[in-house]
Amino acid sequence: MSEFVTDPNLADPDGFYADLLAAHEGLSEEESAAFNARLILVLANQIGAPETLRAALAAAAEAGARG
Amino acid sequence: MLDDRYDLAFRLYPYERSADQDAATPVRHPVVVLGGGPVGVAMALDLGLRGVPVVLLDDHEGVGQGSRAICFAKRTLEICDRWGAALPMVEKGVVWNLGKVFHEDRKVYEFNLLPEEGHRFPAFINLPQPWFERYLVERIRAAQAQGAPIEIRGRNQVTSVEVDEDHARLEVETPEGPYSLEADWLIGCDGAGSPLRKRMGLDFEGRVFEDNFLIADIRMTADFPTERWFWFEPPFKSSGASCLLHRQPDDIWRVDFQIGWDIDREKELREENVRARLDAMLGEGVDYEIVWTSIYRFQCRRMRRFRHGPVIFAGDSAHQVSPFGARGANSGIQDVDNLGWKLAAVLQGAAPEALLESYDSERRQAADENILNSSRSTDFITPKSQISHVFRNAVLDLAEAFPFARPLVNSGRLSLPCTYDGSPLNGADALPGGPARTRPGSPCPDARLGQGFLLGRLGQGVTLLTLDCALPEGALPEGVTHLALSSDDDASGALAARYLGEAAQAVYLIRPDQHVAARWAAPEAEAIRVACDRLFGREMT
Structure with missing residues (x-):
């Protein structure tokens, strides 16, 4: 199984970030929440491997807890 | 009294x-x-x-x-x-294979149960x-x-x-x-x-879900197909969080409305109120007779x-x-x-x-x-928070567009028998290459044998099934029935696929409830005796 990646892996970080914001442009809060949910599910299917997904859930929780 | x-x-x-x-x-x-x-x-x-x-x-x-x-x-x-x-x-009974899933006024997708070949029953x-x-x-x-x-x-x-x-x-x-x-x-x-x-x-002990279901049996000669129709957030008036339509014999249809927790039971069961819901669902001009209605609340x-x-x-x-x-x-x-x-x-x-x-x-x-599966279905059908509602609808939106999201749609995971992994009655799993679906604890899958079926050949008692091999001398314990089969007995290959997998031959010890107790490639008489004692709990004393 692939290892969980915590080092930089995006080829174009600024470009991706801009695309992400652009996708939310003009959406209401509710529409944005729905978009995010769809995006998470699409990405989860790309990853597939249960242990990687569990590691991603844990990483997201951990980063939030530090704040 | x-x-x-x-x-x-x-x-x-x-x-x-x-x-x-x-x-x-x-x-x-x-x-x-x-x-x-x-x-x-x-x-x-x-x-x-x-x-x-x-x-x-x-x-x-x-x-x-x-x-x-x-x-x-x-x-x-x-x-x-x-x-x-x-x-x-x-x-x-009515056999159905096709299910349709709707969200509001749109069909999200349809599924076919596609029953596996080589089973006596649907x-x-x-x-x-x-x-x-x-x-x-x-x-x-x-x-x-x-x-x-x-x-x-x-x-x-x-x-x-x-x-x-x-x-x-x-x-x-x-x-x-x-x-x-x-x-x-x-x-x-x-x-x-x-x-x-x-x-x-x-x-x-467990969870009590505060939700009520209004169920009705109605007689009508409508030309709805023999399919399972399930709605998330149905579009028809006051139909609740979900709705299910199922066909029964004798032109009777079963409708389940999930109508929420805070209801006036007596009022909801009044015929005019049941009819108002059914009329909204079935559309104008559909003639039907209400045969039976009830409201129930479920628990897990x-x-x-x-x-x-x-x-x-x-x-x-x-x-x-x-x-x-x-x-x-x-x-x-x-x-x-x-x-x-x-x-x-x-x-x-x-x-x-x-x-x-x-x-x-x-x-x-x-x-x-069963409780795990049905609680998960309930959480999908009736989201308990705003964010779970958002994810649920995201799944339905994606399922309409892409096949990948369809396995996430949960309108009830249909009942399958439990495999008793870890049961104290399970004996040896000594069949290298044997299929996972027939490991000890599993319910025996059926297979076609000429004009009949495998499960029909298992009696009320314990069976020792040999597949493409013989039993060692004196290895049949008292009271156990021997069923000798060859993988050629099922030309479709299903028997071999379900019981041999990669193995060349197999011996299965099968409990009276048709669950596998133990399996081997080539057991000695003593191993069979030990497994038989274990399946009757004679080792426990």
Whole structure:
């Protein structure tokens, strides 16, 4: 199984970030929440491997807890 | 004293005076079953066919009205077939394979159950519960005529129970007054509200979902196809969080509306209000007759233990699940399947009482699996928070566009039998390359054998199945039936795929409830004997 990646892996970080914001442009809060949910599910299917997904859930929780 | 709690669909066991009512001292019976629902009737039939004398007490004289359980799964039909009761059920029932899932006014997708080839029975039939019970009682009548020691006593209401270490004593009310009787073993099949469980002050733990379902059986000659239609957030007026439409025999359709927790029961059941919902759903100008309606509230919980000394609980009295997935009556029939041979073996001296502990552990494992699945369905169908609602609708939106999201749509994971992984009755798994689906603990999958089927060749007892090999000299334990098959017996290859996998030959030890106890490539006689002792719990003492 692939290892969980915590080092930089995006080829174009600024470009991706801009695309992400652009996708939310003009959406209401509710529409944005729905978009995010769809995006998470699409990405989860790309990853597939249960242990990687569990590691991603844990990483997201951990980063939030530090704040 | 003896009030009717419901109207009967079929009056199957009218009150008759029993000799016990005139006995000077209470008569002791080996087994008394409480409750004449599908589980109680099945319990009496299974034990009776094994030659165990059994008395069933029910406070009514037959079967209540309404389609209720409605979906009977393949495993249930396989078990009923072992009792000789499945064929009329399949003949009467409606087989469906196509399901459609809707969200609001859009079809999200449709699925085909695509039943695997080489099984005697379909994945599901829709059959009103009264018919299911009626066929079981008719089978009991036929068995009685051939001497099976089964007695059904209608209009016998238990008014008190005293449980001793090795028996229970019952006070029973009848139209001709009370009497007492005793039971070495008392089996509680008296339903979700189990008066027996309450009388004994036993726990019932888990989640109670505060939601109500309005269910209606309607007769109409509409040309809806024979499909399962399920709506998330249906578009028709005041239809609630979900809605299900199912076809039954005799032009009767079953509709379930999930109508929320805060309702006025009496008002919702008024015909004009039921009709308002149905009219909105079916559209203008559809003519129908309301045959039966009811409102029920479901729970997902179980008893901590199913056995308490000489008292054993089975079916809804022991565990309850949400209706999504048809895991109620189907799991109750599997309880019976699991308990019947064990209790018979204990009573007939073939096994120690400790064997019954495995009923408790195996069926608790099954109940937990059912509760897990039905709770997950419930959480998908009725999201409990705003964010879970957002994710649920995201899944439905994606499922409409992309196949990848369809497995996430959960409108009920349809009932499958439990594999008893880790059961103390499981023996060796010594078949390298053997398929995972037939590992010890698994229910045997069916396969076609010429004009018949594999499961039909397994009897009431323990079977030693050899596939493409012979048994060593003297390896067949006493009381075990040998079934010698070759993978050529099934030209489709399904038998080999299901029981050999990568292996060249196999020996399977199969329990009376058609679960695999142990399997080997080439066992010695001693290994078979050890596994056979283990499956009867003879190692536990």
